[in-house]
Structure formats: C-alpha cells, structure tokens
Amino acid sequence: SYVLTQPPSVSVAPGKTARITCGGNNIGSKSVHWYQQKPGQAPVLVIYYDSDRPSGIPERFSGSNSGNTATLTISRVEAGDEADYYCQVWDSSSDQVFGGGTKLTVL
C-alpha cells in the first residue's frame, strides 16, 4: 500500500515561512492535494494538483511536488493559520490516501 509521511508537528513564528512536507515513493509522479483542519471544524482544501489554490485561499499558501517529497509552504504565517494539515494523493493500488497530518503551531 502507498504511504504518505508527514512530520507530526511544525512550529513557526508569526510572519515567518512554514514548510510542511509530505513524503512518498515517487510522489512527484502523482497529484498532491492539501487540506487545512482547524479544531472542531471540517477540513478545507487549500492546495490541489500540487500547487493550485482554490478561490478564497490566500496567496500565502503555495505547494510544490518533486521526487519523493511534496511541500506545502505558508508564507507570512498568521495566528489564524494554526491548524492540522493533511496531504492526499490517489494511488492505483491504495485508492485515496491521506498523510498522517501535521500540526502547525504558531509561536
């Protein structure tokens, strides 16, 4: 089965840049999607197809994907960005797969 590996936690100071990684075997050949989930709320799509942003998502959110690692980058981090972030891909043998999630803490 296909496995996506995320760091359990990432901490960043306000105004700095946060990078959340998602590792998987040759993930660069797949389309990666990212979700933000705040406590007590449903997930919200923040990046799709590696680097596209849905309407309403700030330009501070960006994504990249190459080799064995996809990255969600949040620039000029704000307190309101504090949340859990999940990556997701579709794999022909495993179907839809989510990473374990990364808790972003804004210091």
Next chain:
Amino acid sequence: EVQLVESGGGLVQPGRSLRLSCAASGFTFDDYAMDWVRQAPGKGLEWVSGISWNSGSIGYADSVKGRFTISRDNAKNSLYLQMNSLRAEDTALYYCAKGSAAGYGQDYFDYWGQGTLVTVSS
C-alpha cells in the same frame, strides 16, 4: 452555496448496523463523485469509500471492505453509507465529501460536510 449535511450517526453496539446519509445541495449532484472520509477521535483523516457520478465505479478502504456499502440516489441528491458488522475501531466522525470530478478516484475533495459521529460500544 455548496452544502453537505450528514445524518444517521449515533451509539451502536458492536456487530450491529447503521446507515449514514448525506444530503447535498448547491451544485449539480449527479455531475460529481462523492466520498466518505472518517476521523477517529484525536486521529487523522482516513478515506472510507467513494462512488462515481453514476454509481458505475465504487471503491472501499481495506478496513471496511465487505462490511460497508456506499450508494447514492441522484434523484434525491443524497449519498449513503450502509455500515454492517460494526467494530469499536469504526468509531469516528464520518464526513461526506464532494469529489472534484465525475469519476471516482484521481480527484480531490473540494467540499466537506460537518460530519456525523458514530460510536461503536457495548
């Protein structure tokens, strides 16, 4: 405005059954695949099942295969999940999620409901 409203959750004993429903509005329901995603208390997201726009393609996570059945009624703009032989490890918040394409798989989830809680316990 897209709305997905789940219902049908509750407390159920191990081995019993439960049927979840998801009422969709604000988009052309039969143009899109739909999925169920669950989240155990304090845990991450786990995909459960997906169904294409016309029910022609369906998939299940290995953890629920043979016990859960996904279905949809396009005339009623509704998605369902029949859950049989429930286990304690099925305890979770179950989300209904709209797929970004008509075909199941190879897509992302652009809208989510607020979830319905299923608790399996004796």
